[in-house]
Amino acid sequence: MLAWTDDEIPKVVIPEAEKYLIDLGVPIFSTVVYRWPQAEPYSHVGRASDLARYREDSAPSSRRVLLAGDFMSMPYTEGAAESGQWAAGQIIRAVSRRAL
Ligand SMILES: Cc1cc2nc3c(=O)[nH]c(=O)nc-3n(C[C@H](O)[C@H](O)[C@H](O)COP(=O)(O)OP(=O)(O)OC[C@H]3O[C@@H](n4cnc5c(N)ncnc54)[C@H](O)[C@@H]3O)c2cc1C
Numbered sequence: 001m002l003a004w005t006d007d008e009i010p011k012v013v014i015p016e017a018e019k020y021l022i023d024l025g026v027p028i029f030s031t032v033v034y035r036w037p038q039a040e041p042y043s044h045v046g047r048a049s050d051l052a053r054y055r056e057d058s059a060p061s062s063r064r065v066l067l068a069g070d071f072m073s074m075p076y077t078e079g080a081a082e083s084g085q086w087a088a089g090q091i092i093r094a095v096s097r098r099a100l
Helices: 008-017 047-056 077-099
Strands: none
Touching: none
């Protein structure tokens, strides 16, 4: 799609995304297109250790705010989902402990 115009891209992308997120396009009144001809996920040396330490220090109920997103896991969409799942698990564990 790199050679497509800014108007052409949303006309294809939004209906494609709506197969998974119904009516996604309804509230969209404008779009912005960025082109990245070359992009590669980046992870600096030591990142995995830093993240492991963050998770070890985030025992349920020890933090009121949990950070989640691709920057807190693998640097792509699977990482974003994985870290969200981890954060949700921490919240569930904290709530379950309080209920006991
Ligand atoms: C060019 C490019 C190509 C990519 N290709 C792939 C690919 O092929 N496959 C793949 O798996 N991943 C790919 N990725 C990575 C993928 O897009 C990200 O890993 C994923 O979107 C991260 O999701 P996220 O929810 O953590 O963060 P984001 O999708 O970045 O969402 C964060 C949201 O928070 C909002 N936000 C930020 N600050 C604030 C604030 N202060 N207040 C309110 N809102 C705020 C932002 O506007 C954004 O909407 C690509 C990324 C880029 C840039």
